[in-house]
Amino acid sequence: MAGFKGKYEHAVDDKGRVSLPSKIRKYLAPEANDSFVMTLGYENCVDLYPLDVWNAFEAQLLTRLNRHDSPDRDFIRRLMMSAHEVTLDKQARIMIPQEHMEYAGISAQVIILGALDHIELWGPEHFSSYTKHLEQQPIELAAAHVMGGR
Numbered sequence: 001m002a003g004f005k006g007k008y009e010h011a012v013d014d015k016g017r018v019s020l021p022s023k024i025r026k027y028l029a030p031e032a033n034d035s036f037v038m039t040l041g042y043e044n045c046v047d048l049y050p051l052d053v054w055n056a057f058e059a060q061l062l063t064r065l066n067r068h069d070s071p072d073r074d075f076i077r078r079l080m081m082s083a084h085e086v087t088l089d090k091q092a093r094i095m096i097p098q099e100h101m102e103y104a105g106i107s108a109q110v111i112i113l114g115a116l117d118h119i120e121l122w123g124p125e126h127f128s129s130y131t132k133h134l135e136q137q138p139i140e141l142a143a144a145h146v147m148g149g150r
Contacts, residue, residue, distance in 0.1 A: 001026065004114030009124070012110050016101060017093040018121075024114060025092060034088040036119075038100060039079055042132050045113075046100045046121040051085070069101050096121065 008021045028034065032050035041047035049057065065072040071140075082103075086094045096106060105123025113120040122130070 003116035004119050005116075008109055008112040010112060012096065012101075012106060012108055013093075016096045017089075018096060018110050018112070019091060019093045020088065020119070021112060022092070024112065024119060025046045025088075027114075036086050036094065038084050038096070038121075040082040040100065040103050041120060043053070044123075045128045045130075046061065046096065046104045046106070047115075048086075048094070048119040048121060051116070080147055084119050 004024055004027050006021070006023055008024070010018050010021070012018045028029060028050055029052050031052035035051040036048045037051060037054040038046055038048050061076070067076070071124060082099065084097055084100075096110070100121075101107065101123075104121060105126040106121060107123070109122055109124050109132045111122040113122065114149060
C-alpha cells in the first residue's frame, strides 16, 4: 500500500460530514471496504485509520501491551473509548462525531493530512498553532532524529 500524503482543506457540513479528497481515497486498499476507525490523535488532531490498517494495529497492541500494567490499561481505554467506525457514504463523505470535532477544534473547515498509514483531521486554528511550532525547528533536526538511528 502506498502511503497517504498531501494537505487538503475541506468544508464540514452542518451535520459534521466531510468529503475525503479523491487523492486520499485512491490509496485505500480494497480490504478497508471504504471503512475507517476514527480516534483521538496526538496534538489535538483526529486520526482516521483505514479498517484494514486499524485491524493490524489492534493485533499489534494485543501482543505489545500488558493489561496488568496501569499505564497500558490507561492507554487502551483512552484509545478505544474514542474509537468509532465510519464508512464513506455515496458522496465519499464521513461523519465526524461531535466529541472529535470539539477535541480537534473542527467546525466549518477541516484540514486533511495524509500521514503514511493513516489520515489526520485538524481544525484550522490547531493546525496553524502546530505548524508555528514546527517552524521553530529546522527539518534537518527532525530528519536526523527520525532517520539517524536514534
